[in-house]
Amino acid sequence: xxxxxxxxxxxxxxxxxxxxxxxxxxxxxxxxxxxxxxxxxxxxxxxxxxxxxxxxxxxxxxxxxxxxxxxxxxxxxxxxxxxxxxxxxxxxxxxxxxxxxxxxxxxxxxxxxxxxxxxxxxxxxxxxxxxxxxxxxxxxxxxxxxxxxxxxxxxxxxxxxxxxxxxxxxxxxxxxxxxxxxxxxxxxxxxxxxxxxxxxxxxxxxxxxxxxxxxxxxxxxxxxxxxxxxxxxxxxxxxxxxxxxxxxxxxxxxxxxxxxxxxxxxxxxxxxxxxxxxxxxxxxxxxxxxxxxxxxxxxxxxxxxxxxxxxxxxxxxxxxxxxxxxxxxxxxxxxxxxxxxx
Numbered sequence: 001x002x003x004x005x006x007x008x009x010x011x012x013x014x015x016x017x018x019x020x021x022x023x024x025x026x027x028x029x030x031x032x033x034x035x036x037x038x039x040x041x042x043x044x045x046x047x048x049x050x051x052x053x054x055x056x057x058x059x060x061x062x063x064x065x066x067x068x069x070x071x072x073x074x075x076x077x078x079x080x081x082x083x084x085x086x087x088x089x090x091x092x093x094x095x096x097x098x099x100x101x102x103x104x105x106x107x108x109x110x111x112x113x114x115x116x117x118x119x120x121x122x123x124x125x126x127x128x129x130x131x132x133x134x135x136x137x138x139x140x141x142x143x144x145x146x147x148x149x150x151x152x153x154x155x156x157x158x159x160x161x162x163x164x165x166x167x168x169x170x171x172x173x174x175x176x177x178x179x180x181x182x183x184x185x186x187x188x189x190x191x192x193x194x195x196x197x198x199x200x201x202x203x204x205x206x207x208x209x210x211x212x213x214x215x216x217x218x219x220x221x222x223x224x225x226x227x228x229x230x231x232x233x234x235x236x237x238x239x240x241x242x243x244x245x246x247x248x249x250x251x252x253x254x255x256x257x258x259x260x261x262x263x264x265x266x267x268x269x270x271x272x273x274x275x276x277x278x279x280x281x282x283x284x285x286x287x288x289x290x291x292x293x294x295x296x297x298x299x300x301x302x303x304x305x306x307x308x309x310x311x312x313x314x315x316x317x318x319x320x321x322x323x324x325x326x327x328x329x330x331x332x333x334x335x336x337x338x339x340x341x342x
Contacts, residue, residue, distance in 0.1 A: 015048055018047075023040050038098075047117075050118055051122055051125055057074075058075055059126070193218060193221070201247040206244060206246075207244055211245055215251065218254060230269045231269070232271045246316075253286050254273060256304065261290065264291055270288065282336070283335075284334070287333075321335070321336040
């Protein structure tokens with residue numbers, strides 16, 4: 001709404017300045033000032049009308065689609081219509097407003113003058129607009145190309161980091177005491193997860209089995225970190241086949257559960273994750289207990305969940321149902337991907 005108001009003000013300001021310019025530059029010394037105001041205002045109406053006719057119709061519908069002959073004919077037709085319409089307007093203004101003798105009114109001269117004036121100013125304003133838009137468009141293209149080049153360079157630079165990272169992981173693995181099997185296994189799991197994120201997730205859809213394996217690895221790492229009294233369960237036994245999903249579409253919900261699971265000694269603390277495929281739909285549900293004084297929306301920025309919501313809107317428009325339920329002691333996320341046939 002604000003942008004539309006600004007655009008309207010800009011257009012009104014432009015035509016006001018053009019009107020004042022025509023009054024003071026083309027004022028005929030034999031005419032009184034009020035007559036000059038009226039004559040230039042009449043021209044303003046027909047010039048502005050022709051400009052918007054071409055700007056909003058002939059240019060986008062014909063010229064931009066390279067229909068040059070049709071554009072030329074429609075453009076001239078608009079100028080002719082404007083010039084012809086101005087003839088009776090000029091006649092009526094002279095007769096009833098200026099109250100001058102119209103017995104010598106020259107219809108042909110008024111038409112020819114109107115045609116030349118309207119043609120000249122419409123061409124000038126329209127060409128100026130097209131040139132301005134071309135320059136602006138060229139600058140935008142150059143900016144996009146520069147951003148793409150920068151992104152490509154950043155991507156190429158980033159290729160060095162994963163190799164260094166995996167080499168470092170291998171070095172750390174070699175220095176871990178062989179008797180410390182849990183630490184060595186956790187490092188291998190982390191390496192597998194990292195490889196999945198860096199090299200396998202650069203696609204729109206990935207096999208669900210691989211995504212489930214990544215989820216299992218993440219859960220395995222988190223179980224080694226959290227209190228043993230927290231009961232963690234993950235069930236994906238009712239999923240089979242070669243269906244595909246968007247990569248990492250569930251992981252933010254799992255991360256959120258491990259981040260906010262409760263540590264209440266007076267009751268059981270748990271995280272329950274379930275994945276099921278039925279009737280062409282994929283059902284994901286994650287539940288975690290939480291401490292009553294913790295509110296998810298207050299304690300977190302919500303960026304991960306917000307990003308997942310947006311991804312779902314883009315990747316599964318009208319093909320997903322997301323329901324998040326939060327009570328004093330529990331937090332539940334239920335996501336259904338609809339019509340996920342394989």
